[in-house]
Amino acid sequence: MIQSEVFIFNIGKDSRRRSFSVHSKVVAATSSYFRALVNNGMVESCTKTVEYPDVEPEDFARFIEYAYRKDYCVPTWVHEKTDEKDKALPSPPRSWFGQHSSIPLSGQPARQARIGLPSPTPLFGQPAPQAGFGQPSSKTLFDQSLPEKKKKPTFEGGDAVRAHFDTRSYLAAEDPRTVMLVTFEPKHNIAPNQDFTPVFLGHARLYTFACMRGVDPLRRLTLHKLHRTLLGFQLYSRRVWDIVELARYAYNQGEDRKVDGTKDELRQLVLEYIVREVTVFGKHPAFLLLLEEGGEFVVDFWSLVSKEKI
Known part of the structure; x- marks a missing residue:
């Protein structure tokens, strides 16, 4: 190549x-x-x-990085200069009726109840076969016991050598490959003045680029990274604007709803996140402005809210 x-x-x-x-x-x-x-x-x-x-140019640079490395560095957030105090809003979210939302993010399976592990059961639920007809016996035809297998001798110090060998590590944290892999991983915010709008829109624009040019593995990768970012995103009040900008982009640039009701994957992901955190978005000024703009977003939003009876 x-x-x-x-x-x-x-x-x-x-x-x-x-x-x-x-x-x-x-x-x-x-x-x-x-x-x-x-x-x-x-x-x-x-x-x-x-x-x-x-x-x-920065979007195309990520595409070229993907073309060579099959991955790309995640976009970086911007430090918002302000002294305004803000706290992360509670999570997990509650619905408008005070119940926990049951809507999982796209690609995130619903949590299952922990169930104790069952005792080992032979195949098809039958009891373990005993020595007898059709089964090997510990006796020969002449009723003499078969010799038992001898245990391998252990040598003093063997465990220490094994442990030393198993825990060997040659890569250092500052090695180029290690540093590169870290830059591929989605990052999460820890303070209200971390503006993640460039992060969200960077993934979203690369998603659009991949969709328009049929780069399906990259399309899926952008959705994966965006999903991972949203899962760990601290929804401070000021950061609601970041999500609203992502939703606005998805509904301005994405493919419109199909005749059978199928929605663009980016739109579906953002929509589910907003409904998942509906108690935060519901009365926020940024979200109300988005609703006033109308369009397919309003229809999709209320359709999902009514479907989940939130």
């Missing part, structure tokens, strides 16, 4: 325009869309130059 021809992708416009050099086989391996772009004999494949003026 790294010996293949290099394509130039010109991303963004005006002062934000950036050029990226990418190996053709690397980008072609991500989807049939890019494979055709590189090999179909059209203008782009002949000039080895592609123009994407409507894509943000």
Whole structure:
């Protein structure tokens, strides 16, 4: 792959325009869309130059990182300069009628009650067979006992060597691979002045990019990382605006509801999170502004609320 021809992708416009050099086989391996772009004999494949003026350079940089590494660094949050005090709102959420919400996030299974482990039972629930007809016996035909297997001798100090070997570690925390893997993991907020809007929108825009160009593994990866971020997100009052911006983006950019009622996966994920935390969003000014804008979000929101009888 790294010996293949290099394509130039010109991303963004005006002062934000950036050029990226990418190996053709690397980008072609991500989807049939890019494979055709590189090999179909059209203008782009002949000039080895592609123009994407409507894509943000930082979003395309994450796509290229994914193309080479099959993962991407999560976007970073922004420090909001303010002295305003705020506390995390209670979790788990309660419904408007004071009951715990039973709506799991998309991809999150409902919790099951802990049940004691059953005692070991042979296959099909039958009792363990005894020596006899059709079963091996500890006696030979001449009624002589078979010799017992001898236990392997243990040597003094063997356990220490085993423990030492099993716990060996060669990677250091500052090694490039270790540092890189840490940057791939979704991060959570711990203070109200951590603005996660760039984090949410970074994942969401990359999701849109993947959907438009058929990069399905990347589409699923963005949803996974966004879901993980939402699971650990501390919903401070000021941070409600971050979620509202994510919902606004999903409903402005995402695919509209299909005839059979199927919703875009990003919309569904954000919608479930808002309904899951409906007691926080219900009376928040940012959320009320979103409702005033109307559109499919309002219909989807009230449909899910009424369905769950919250």
